[in-house]
Amino acid sequence: xxxxxxxxxxxxxxxxxxxxxxxxxxxxxxxxxxxxxxxxxxxxxxxxxxxxxxxxxxxxxxxxxxxxxxxxxxxxxxxxxxxxxxxxxxxxxxxxxxxxxxxxxxxxxxxxx
Amino acid sequence: xxxxxxxxxxxxxxxxxxxxxxxxxxxxxxxxxxxxxxxxxxxxxxxxxxxxxxxxxxxxxxxxxxxxxxxxxxxxxxxxxxxxxxxxxxxxxxxxxxxxxxxxxxxxxxxxxxx
Numbered sequence: 001x002x003x004x005x006x007x008x009x010x011x012x013x014x015x016x017x018x019x020x021x022x023x024x025x026x027x028x029x030x031x032x033x034x035x036x037x038x039x040x041x042x043x044x045x046x047x048x049x050x051x052x053x054x055x056x057x058x059x060x061x062x063x064x065x066x067x068x069x070x071x072x073x074x075x076x077x078x079x080x081x082x083x084x085x086x087x088x089x090x091x092x093x094x095x096x097x098x099x100x101x102x103x104x105x106x107x108x109x110x111x112x113x
Numbered sequence: 114x115x116x117x118x119x120x121x122x123x124x125x126x127x128x129x130x131x132x133x134x135x136x137x138x139x140x141x142x143x144x145x146x147x148x149x150x151x152x153x154x155x156x157x158x159x160x161x162x163x164x165x166x167x168x169x170x171x172x173x174x175x176x177x178x179x180x181x182x183x184x185x186x187x188x189x190x191x192x193x194x195x196x197x198x199x200x201x202x203x204x205x206x207x208x209x210x211x212x213x214x215x216x217x218x219x220x221x222x223x224x225x226x227x228x
Contacts, residue, residue, distance in 0.1 A: 101160040
């Protein structure tokens with residue numbers, strides 16, 4: 001059982017480049033999330049989705065886009081990378097936060113220089 | 114406003130000491146859920162416990178225990194007889210009824226357990 005899988009694990013981008021962080025889960029969870037964790041800080045919610053075709057903004061959505069075409073996949077898109085987006089990105093999924101915990105992927109460490 | 118405060122940024126203890134990590138939350142909702150997660154140096158996030166607002170019973174799991182007090186809006190986490198493997202960042206988090214879809218994290222407490 002793979003759980004939540006994120007790729008890549010590490011990435012270095014130049015300012016202005018674009019990339020997509022991939023996230024897939026095999027638990028048939030409706031709820032999926034993207035968080036970022038800046039060095040020495042807690043997690044901030046970027047975007048979340050309550051099901052295929054439905055997404056919504058979290059606390060820090062600027063500079064990012066998401067899509068949810070299937071239950072399994074929830075990619076995060078950075079269009080014009082900026083140094084402020086240097087962070088560790090975590091994807092997570094849940095059956096329901098009121099009845100079960102959030103399952104996290106292992107994270108993607110992104111550096112923008 | 115919904116908020117989670119972990120006032121202790123870093124704690125350093127010697128192995129076998131007991132240590133308590135504080136968590137204070139803010140919400141106007143009567144129904145909410147509290148969580149603790151552990152982030153070891155390897156970076157992954159590990160779920161420890163989930164508690165709903167209607168269940169104030171304390172919980173013990175091995176060397177870990179949790180004290181939930183609605184009167185003080187606190188959900189503190191105690192590690193008894195700490196071990197080096199307990200060294201990690203610990204996060205407290207909140208789900209409230211007005212935002213069932215979102216988990217709000219505190220800033221975390223970094224615990225260093227020295228031999």
